[in-house]
Amino acid sequence: MKRFMNLRPSKATALFLGLLPFFILVLFYLVASDARLAENPNDKLLPSVSSFVEAADRMAFTPSKRTGEILFVEDTVSSLERLGLGVLISAVLALLMGIPLGLIPFVRAGLSPFVAAFSMVPPMAVLPILFIVIGMGEMAKVALIVIGVTPLIVRDLQQRVSEIPAEQLIKAQTLGASTWTIVVRVVLPQVLPRLFDAVRLTLGTAWIFLISAEAIAATEGLGYRIFLVRRYMSMDVILPYVAWITFLAFLFDYLLKKFTYKVFPWYDAGKERS
């Protein structure tokens, strides 16, 4: 009996269906933009394709009038520096905290409730305190990402470590492994790929904190530019920037996934089996 749920699209159909929503969105945009531009040729809400091209040319290929730098490159580089540094620090901190929290009952008893409570504090709500404690410079932007992202990864890693079957830990102990050896030889290899997974999942959050930090006080960055030109409603700059951020986020996610499967082949294999 043929049922709809059992029909599978061919490769070409799948590609077409995958692109269709994007196509509809673009078409919808073009029609709406045309309608508004017909009424007011200077309309800024839904600019035409040609103004996107002009804006891209201005931001990405023409040196800025004021500083002589290419703004788009400058924005991207400084945002990626902040994001990269923030996520790196978060990942290292999370690894240093997550494993003891998950493996050692004394550490768990002492810190787990604190970490759980701390992870619930919305960083944006305590921003005024953060300003005074860490200032408003470059450090503050990285710190906001670290504060926002670390607890999420820590809690995930703690969970993963405590999910390691007790049999494995007991077996390693009967073979004479110390706590340290178990951390290095049993826990770490299983948890590292999980760390990369957790980082992938928190990248979206990290972007949010990055852009919020740049909206508050900055002299360059992708989030800074969006909030600056928002002041005079330059959607011709904002929309390409949003597309660029989306693309970067997508790219990192993809690269991290590829990297994880390449470096930790057992993780990939384990997934396929289950």
Add this chain to the structure above:
Amino acid sequence: MKSLFKSTSKLLVATSLVMGLGASSLMADVKDKFQVSWTIYVGWMPWDYAQEKGIIDKWAKKYGIEIEMVQVNDYIESINQYTAGKFDGCLMTNMDALTIPAAGGVDSTAVIMGDFSNGNDGILLKDKKDLADIKGQKVNLVELSVSHYLLARALETVSMSEKDVTVVNTSDADMVSAYGSDEITAMTTWNPQLSEIMTNNKSANLVYDSSKIPGEIIDMLVINTETLKDNPKLAKALTGAWFEVMALMKKGDKEALEFMAKASGTDLKGYKSQLDSTMMFYDPAEAVKFADSADLPKTMKKVSEFSFDHGILGEGAPNAEFIGMAFPNGKTFGDTKNIKLRFIDTYVKMAAEGKL
């Protein structure tokens, strides 16, 4: 097939209109319901009072229309929504009127110039007392706003330019808490934040303020020109309501002032001190004089040049004269074929002559 595409695109246009992407300006004609957006600021609190006490309703009824004053939390957002066509009118400064709706091709008319900043905007230096000490410092301000303009004007007076400082874009909502940070040494902001910082920090020295450039930062009621042309009743009702409240304020009506103080998050004393640094036109005749003065076109020329230098006159603007402006008595500035910002005295004059 062609007709299918045609009807589909028609459907899409219709949908986008329904979704609110299509602006009310597309359908500008005679109507009887209007919305005006406003944000909290010392010179705009009278609008809140007029709305809450039914003064707006009273005047709207007189002209057979309905007016709703909508408070928007974020100042820029309220202007952006007006520019997108969601509101018929909006309260904004002269510079923002030029760089947001006018640069966005939305023809706007400043119907009432209610006041100008006469000390409400200022530059603070931490521990230093002289404006010239600002050289080389990082200055926190809302970039491309009137604060930025004020800084540029201040730097001129000590023969410096923006190149001598680093401008750090900082949200207006975060100014007060940001001042506590050690890295912050210079700041340009406006009231109520400005006075809040000065009362709480002995290190804050006001080295320059808008009273040195009187009449250049103007707070005004802007109405979409097309809507105004089809519905002069809207401007009449709003102007009538405005000057009714102005008369109360001029008398020092305690109830009205206390209401406005509370609504802007301060007490009577705090609100009065903010009013002291605001040049309010209580009397319509003064407002007419200000609108008709030869200084207004000169100010707008400066604002236009500043805006062009900072690239906020819109793309494709080859020079500061790109956006034309019209002033009372037929004076103009810039391209007369592209007039997008109009200053008028029509309705304020009617108020002065008691014809509303």
